[in-house]
Amino acid sequence: EAQVTQNPRYLIxxxxxxxxxxxxxxxxxxxMSWYRQDPGLGLRQIYYSMNVEVTDKGDVPxxxxxxxxxxxxxxxxxxxxSPNQTSLYFCASSSLGHRYEQYFGPGTRxxxx
Amino acid sequence: xxxxxxxxGPFNVPEGATVAxxxxxxxxxxxxxFWYRQDCRKEPKLLMSVYSSGNxxxxxxxxxxxxxxxxxxxxxxxKLSDSATYLCVVPRTGGGNKLTxxxxxxxxxxx
Numbered sequence: 001e002a003q004v005t006q007n008p009r010y011l012i013x014x015x016x017x018x019x020x021x022x023x024x025x026x027x028x029x030x031x032m033s034w035y036r037q038d039p040g041l042g043l044r045q046i047y048y049s050m051n052v053e054v055t056d057k058g059d060v061p062x063x064x065x066x067x068x069x070x071x072x073x074x075x076x077x078x079x080x081x082s083p084n085q086t087s088l089y090f091c092a093s094s095s096l097g098h099r100y101e102q103y104f105g106p107g108t109r110x111x112x113x
Numbered sequence: 114x115x116x117x118x119x120x121x122g123p124f125n126v127p128e129g130a131t132v133a134x135x136x137x138x139x140x141x142x143x144x145x146x147f148w149y150r151q152d153c154r155k156e157p158k159l160l161m162s163v164y165s166s167g168n169x170x171x172x173x174x175x176x177x178x179x180x181x182x183x184x185x186x187x188x189x190x191x192k193l194s195d196s197a198t199y200l201c202v203v204p205r206t207g208g209g210n211k212l213t214x215x216x217x218x219x220x221x222x223x224x
Contacts, residue, residue: 031210042216043157043200048209056209090156100147100204100212104156 002027004105006091012111013081021076021108023091031094032074033058033102034066036087043090049074081112114139117203119215126191126222133187134218136201146184147202148175151217157200161186191222 004025013019025032033048035058045058049068063085065077074093078085088109092102118137126132138146145164149157161168163184167176174187188195201215 033210033212035214040216043214045211048211050210058211088154094210099210100145100202101159101162102157102212104158106156107154 002103004091004093004103006089006105006108008108009106010109012113014113015082016080019078019081019110021078021089021091021110023074023076023105024072025074025091025093025103026072027093027095027103028071029093029103030071030096031099031102032068033092034064034074034076035090035092036060036085037090037107038087046076046089081110083112086110086112116140116213117201117215119199119201119218121216121218123219123221126220128191128193128222128224130191130222131187131189132191132220133185134199134220135183135185136215136218137181137183138201138203139182140203140206141179141182142206143203144206145204146175146177148184148186149200149202149214151198151200153198160199188220191220193222193224196220196222 007022034046035043037043047066049055091105094102148160150160151157161175163175172189176185198217198219200217205211
């Protein structure tokens, strides 16, 4: 089954404790992105990647890191999480020919206290 | 003007009704547009792509008005299962994979 998976689905952590949210897709897609969704603000892009070792900032990259060492994986790293990073996070992937037609993962609900 | 703007709703309609909502965009150079559907607390899913004047898929029709810079989504014969938030998405020009998502229009279909 074609899918995008994210782990963990729910996470409660404390300020400053480094965490990683994993994202994996099995569709051999070139493009992958991370978004956060907050009430009233909609989905905002954090980072995106056009292929292995090629990443670029989205609209809200501050406080986040990403890497793309393998085509299928695109982890999101919060080196020192803060309460304003409490949000619903989505990973998405798309193919080279249909880069805007994105497949989303199920989401990760992160709470930073 | 916001890059992408949608009426948040909610639109409450009876089952079987026809409902339409609009999305306005600010970048006149935008070439393609997308509607995604998002159920409560779930991931967005692509509903329709609009590359020219419009697109139709069953009960769903998307139309593009370039002169006035808006796209519309028309749903005919609404079903209870159509209840969701509909997100308008416009790619940024200039390459890359940057998208601007509207904040969504909530639709509630009632018996």
